[in-house]
Amino acid sequence: MVASDIDKNKEKEFVQEITAQEDDFSRWYRETIQKAELMDYSPVRGCIVFRPDGYEIWERIQAGLDRRFKETGHRNAYFPLFIPESFLEKEKEHVEGFNPELPWVTEAGGEKLEERLAIRPTSETIIGYMYSQWIKSYRDLPVLINQWANVVRWEKRTLPFLRTSEFLWQEGHTVHATEEEAREETMKMLEVYREFVENELAIPVIKGRKTPSERFAGAVDTYSIEAMMKNGWALQSGTSHYLGQNFSRAFDIKFLDKDNVLKYAYTTSWGVSTRLIGAVIMVHGDDRGLVLPPAIAPLQVIFIPVGPAKRRGEVLARLESLLSGLKEKGLRVRADDREEYSPGWKFNEYELRGVPLRLEIGPRDIENRQVTAVRRDTGEKLVIGEDRLPGEVERLLKEIQADMFRRAKEFAAAHSHRAQDLEEAAAILEGPGGFILAGWCGAEGCEQAVKERTKATARNIPFSPPEEMPHCLVCGSRAAHTVWFARAY
RNA sequence: CGGGGUGUGGCUCAGCUUGGCUAGAGCGCUGCGUUCGGGACGCAGAGGUCGGAGGUUCAAAUCCUCUCACCCCGACCA
Numbered sequence: 001m002v003a004s005d006i007d008k009n010k011e012k013e014f015v016q017e018i019t020a021q022e023d024d025f026s027r028w029y030r031e032t033i034q035k036a037e038l039m040d041y042s043p044v045r046g047c048i049v050f051r052p053d054g055y056e057i058w059e060r061i062q063a064g065l066d067r068r069f070k071e072t073g074h075r076n077a078y079f080p081l082f083i084p085e086s087f088l089e090k091e092k093e094h095v096e097g098f099n100p101e102l103p104w105v106t107e108a109g110g111e112k113l114e115e116r117l118a119i120r121p122t123s124e125t126i127i128g129y130m131y132s133q134w135i136k137s138y139r140d141l142p143v144l145i146n147q148w149a150n151v152v153r154w155e156k157r158t159l160p161f162l163r164t165s166e167f168l169w170q171e172g173h174t175v176h177a178t179e180e181e182a183r184e185e186t187m188k189m190l191e192v193y194r195e196f197v198e199n200e201l202a203i204p205v206i207k208g209r210k211t212p213s214e215r216f217a218g219a220v221d222t223y224s225i226e227a228m229m230k231n232g233w234a235l236q237s238g239t240s241h242y243l244g245q246n247f248s249r250a251f252d253i254k255f256l257d258k259d260n261v262l263k264y265a266y267t268t269s270w271g272v273s274t275r276l277i278g279a280v281i282m283v284h285g286d287d288r289g290l291v292l293p294p295a296i297a298p299l300q301v302i303f304i305p306v307g308p309a310k311r312r313g314e315v316l317a318r319l320e321s322l323l324s325g326l327k328e329k330g331l332r333v334r335a336d337d338r339e340e341y342s343p344g345w346k347f348n349e350y351e352l353r354g355v356p357l358r359l360e361i362g363p364r365d366i367e368n369r370q371v372t373a374v375r376r377d378t379g380e381k382l383v384i385g386e387d388r389l390p391g392e393v394e395r396l397l398k399e400i401q402a403d404m405f406r407r408a409k410e411f412a413a414a415h416s417h418r419a420q421d422l423e424e425a426a427a428i429l430e431g432p433g434g435f436i437l438a439g440w441c442g443a444e445g446c447e448q449a450v451k452e453r454t455k456a457t458a459r460n461i462p463f464s465p466p467e468e469m470p471h472c473l474v475c476g477s478r479a480a481h482t483v484w485f486a487r488a489y
Numbered sequence: 490c491g492g493g494g495u496g497u498g499g500c501u502c503a504g505c506u507u508g509g510c511u512a513g514a515g516c517g518c519u520g521c522g523u524u525c526g527g528g529a530c531g532c533a534g535a536g537g538u539c540g541g542a543g544g545u546u547c548a549a550a551u552c553c554u555c556u557c558a559c560c561c562c563g564a565c566c567a
Contacts, residue, residue, distance in 0.1 A: 017528085026560085026561080027560090030559095030560085035500095041558085041559075043558085045557085045558070045559095097566095098566095100565070100566095101565075101566075122567090151567090153566065153567080155565075155566060155567095156490060156564080156565060156566085157490095157563095157564095157565085157566090162567085163566065163567075167567070169567070216567095224567095235567095236566095236567065237567085238567085239567070271567070272567080273567045274567090275567050276567095304526095305525095306525070306526045307525070307526070308524085308525065309523095309524075309525070312525090339524095339525085341525090341528085342524080342525050342527085342528070342529055343525060343526060343527070343528095344525085344526085344527035344528050344529085345525095345527085345528040345529085346527090346528085347526095347527050347528080348527070348528050349528080351527095360526070362525095362526055363526090364526075365526090372526080455563095489566095489567095
């Protein structure tokens, strides 16, 4: 068998180009995303450049979500980047929440502006204003609109993909006649996020409600999906807000109902951002670099010719014919026949870039009418008969996708713990780390105490906790909620 | 925004403490040749306003002041 004589040699001697996750996770992350050319730092503080591979991941996330938004009845629109100051002031909690991180345009065309303009941190206000113009009657409802946009929040501390001054996202804004319908929409979109993130990004998430202190500025209720990164930290990967009548009152979104009574509408908003790219990297990546789920990998298969120069023509001819069979299946596949790099160099390079499957073909393969395949996620080496290649590759990609999700799920389960009290929680976080399930009485002081003692915050109150925790981990009184706590990005 | 750290060819860094020749190394890059089943090798090259601005000095990568960016730790967040 072809694989065995290779395995014998230097199975473990892969080139060390990046810091091991265990040594310094944060450093591993920065080195990986830069070396894999997903991003680069820009001359502007806290802003990154999405390089083609990074941007393509985002494009695939966009495509997958956009399809789902359309299927649930939403349409896209686009609202202005600039928000008049007076708009932001209309919703009290909203201004207070965002004020510290707003960049302002105070001058344009060589003149000072009458009213300064904020660069949008989110678009509730300007969209709310437009909705107030458009909505007159219950017949105009519901309004189901989504916007793909960039937003700016002048964060104190930035981190590529996870928290940057400018980021790309999607924000859905809907208006409904009743609270019930608006709440239903909030839940529906949270479920769209869960389904997408789990099935396409292969990231298991926890659905739940945010505690009041973690709520979106101006929302009645905020719900989230939370994912566990490989260092045990949590990443809020999507949010859906039930805004009640807060914004409709602030922006005068009223409609005449069937009973001829003028009523304030109920609104929702929901979003995910380029932060999801960071989640993919930190959930699946390993010491050799990225590991991308086939569903969103810009390149799913890399095909590499091997063997001595005198056999090259023959090898390339065979590779070409097999390659076209793969392309016909719609697979994102490319051959790397550059002569200036050795096969070994290429193996490492595409592993760093996270390409899910590598195919190799050389004289020995040709003689046996086969192709050697190596899975990025497991490193497993397989031999595939030439005649079965396209179908087998398709099957393998599906299997890789499923296995990645399963392993991420197992990881999350293995790093989820229960804590009865603060000391137990602190011991877990300082030791193995991960998520902590604990009871909470509902008092903000107790939530704050957890943060001070352990640096972990309440991620959410899960809809379906593995079990109900009876006592508050801080004060010991009867728990009102069972909460997931974790250190978070 | 507070505390700490780092900025020297594309990358990783040495040189700075104690100012002094022409600023170095490895990797990468370019050309030619030999190689090619887990980051090949030889020869010949290219590439640096030492993050930026000011200052001290006969002389600054090196000392002083300011500033910017990035990283780590806190307070704020998708």
